[in-house]
Amino acid sequence: MRNNFLYSVTVAIAAVSLFFTACQDEVSSIGGSITSSEVTINIDSLEFQLDAKTIQAPAFESRSAFTLLGSINVPEYGELNCSYVTQFLPAESFQIPDSITPALIDSAKIILSIPKPYITGDTLAPQQLTVFDLTQQLPSDISADFNPEGYYNASAPLAKRSYTLSGYEYTDSSFIASSTVEVPVALPKQRGQELYAKYLSDPEMFVWPQDFAEYWPGIYTAPSFGKGSIAAVQQTSVYLYYPYSARVTSTNEDGETVVTYEQRADSTCVLTTAPEVISNVNINFTPSKQLDGLIAQGKSIITTPGGYAVSFRFPAEEILSTYWSGEYDLGVINNMVFSLPAKPISNAYGIGVPPALLLVKTSEMDAFFAEGKVPDNQSAFYSSYSSDAGSYTFSSMRDYIVNLKNKGLAAITDDDVDFTLIPVQVTTEDYTDPTTGVASTQVTSAVPFILRPTMVELDTQAASIIFTYSNQTLN
Numbered sequence: 001m002r003n004n005f006l007y008s009v010t011v012a013i014a015a016v017s018l019f020f021t022a023c024q025d026e027v028s029s030i031g032g033s034i035t036s037s038e039v040t041i042n043i044d045s046l047e048f049q050l051d052a053k054t055i056q057a058p059a060f061e062s063r064s065a066f067t068l069l070g071s072i073n074v075p076e077y078g079e080l081n082c083s084y085v086t087q088f089l090p091a092e093s094f095q096i097p098d099s100i101t102p103a104l105i106d107s108a109k110i111i112l113s114i115p116k117p118y119i120t121g122d123t124l125a126p127q128q129l130t131v132f133d134l135t136q137q138l139p140s141d142i143s144a145d146f147n148p149e150g151y152y153n154a155s156a157p158l159a160k161r162s163y164t165l166s167g168y169e170y171t172d173s174s175f176i177a178s179s180t181v182e183v184p185v186a187l188p189k190q191r192g193q194e195l196y197a198k199y200l201s202d203p204e205m206f207v208w209p210q211d212f213a214e215y216w217p218g219i220y221t222a223p224s225f226g227k228g229s230i231a232a233v234q235q236t237s238v239y240l241y242y243p244y245s246a247r248v249t250s251t252n253e254d255g256e257t258v259v260t261y262e263q264r265a266d267s268t269c270v271l272t273t274a275p276e277v278i279s280n281v282n283i284n285f286t287p288s289k290q291l292d293g294l295i296a297q298g299k300s301i302i303t304t305p306g307g308y309a310v311s312f313r314f315p316a317e318e319i320l321s322t323y324w325s326g327e328y329d330l331g332v333i334n335n336m337v338f339s340l341p342a343k344p345i346s347n348a349y350g351i352g353v354p355p356a357l358l359l360v361k362t363s364e365m366d367a368f369f370a371e372g373k374v375p376d377n378q379s380a381f382y383s384s385y386s387s388d389a390g391s392y393t394f395s396s397m398r399d400y401i402v403n404l405k406n407k408g409l410a411a412i413t414d415d416d417v418d419f420t421l422i423p424v425q426v427t428t429e430d431y432t433d434p435t436t437g438v439a440s441t442q443v444t445s446a447v448p449f450i451l452r453p454t455m456v457e458l459d460t461q462a463a464s465i466i467f468t469y470s471n472q473t474l475n
């Protein structure tokens with residue numbers, strides 16, 4: 001540890017006597033005196049070699065609105081294969097005209113909506129996906145290491161589609177302006193007709209997702225060809241298509257109104273994925289020899305989705321020992337900032353670093369994700385990656401160190417200082433206090449990051465902590 005005192009500020013408060021003079025030339029001491037004291041503000045810049053190690057990332061339940069699909073094999077990163085299982089949230093009301101019967105449903109499609117920024121790899125690489133019906137209900141405690149074997153019939157695929165993620169077949173301006181790539185997968189026409197017939201005969205089944213899951217447990221979607229790209233699927237939806245007769249009014253040469261009917265095509269979305277239903281990414285990741293080599297050298301490596309996380313012991317006892325080592329009467333902790341240098345791992349696929357890391361007490365990590373908690377700046381903190389500084393900086397750890405100070409050095413346990421770093425996807429919301437008018441940003445969710453492959457090397461041997469506290473000596 002290297003301990004550098006950046007600066008100290010000393011304030012002297014001198015004794016003051018108050019005197020009043022009466023009309024009769026008498027001097028009376030009415031006031032008192034304020035005891036002299038000295039206040040020192042200490043800002044310590046501390047550098048630590050953390051007791052850190054790379055660990056296998058826990059397989060948490062995916063609560064993200066996204067799923068992942070595809071395969072890549074990157075020499076610097078490793079081999080990643082992602083599929084997903086999902087239930088459907090049905091529309092309570094199918095927006096289909098009453099004149100349309102199930103027999104008039106002429107096609108049905110599953111459409112995968114993929115945001116363009118969340119595609120990793122070669123968008124021109126040929127890919128193929130296969131969709132299977134689930135044959136039984138998904139478990140409620142599903143997680144990223146879920147094995148779909150036994151939940152579908154591998155010999156009876158529902159649909160199959162070859163595709164690329166470039167959208168090169170679309171040249172219209174609407175696609176160019178769009179932020180998503182859509183991959184349509186044709187379903188058997190009979191499936192669409194059966195689905196609509198079921199809605200007409202039993203609309204109550206479409207009110208509650210759990211009731212609908214009894215009828216259709218969901219789908220399993222897997223890559224069946226290609227190792228060129230991985231895509232984050234924002235939504236998987238089912239559309240029904242049907243023709244209808246449109247009434248067209250026009251005026252002929254004689255000025256008379258003419259009514260004609262022409263056949264047109266229409267469609268409606270009847271099922272989609274949503275946080276209200278079970279949806280899970282099945283992650284199969286084999287790290288590269290390069291990553292394993294770095295870990296063998298003692299490097300701290302983090303990857304997504306899944307793979308590796310980093311655990312370490314936070315040097316709270318050393319920091320508090322510094323705080324208590326001075327001779328003073330009163331002390332106040334002002335702030336503590338923790339910074340970890342980080343660097344991208346070079347690769348040809350454009351795989352970057354995790355955009356944000358969660359710093360959470362290891363003993364509370366499972367409950368944090370299982371209960372949908374958010375960072376509280378006491379046992380869990382988050383930091384976005386700064387490309388300018390090349391680091392993750394956790395800037396508000398005052399409450400954590402104050403709680404330990406109040407607990408006392410002898411009462412600090414391993415649970416208080418053992419932490420894990422995990423990539424997270426953070427959602428925030430701007431909020432203005434109606435009383436004070438002060439605007440602030442609140443974190444509304446922090447879930448494991450699965451939007452794309454990432455990897456980063458943390459320099460845990462050069463962690464820095466800026467610890468600010470004030471003390472006062474009474475004379």
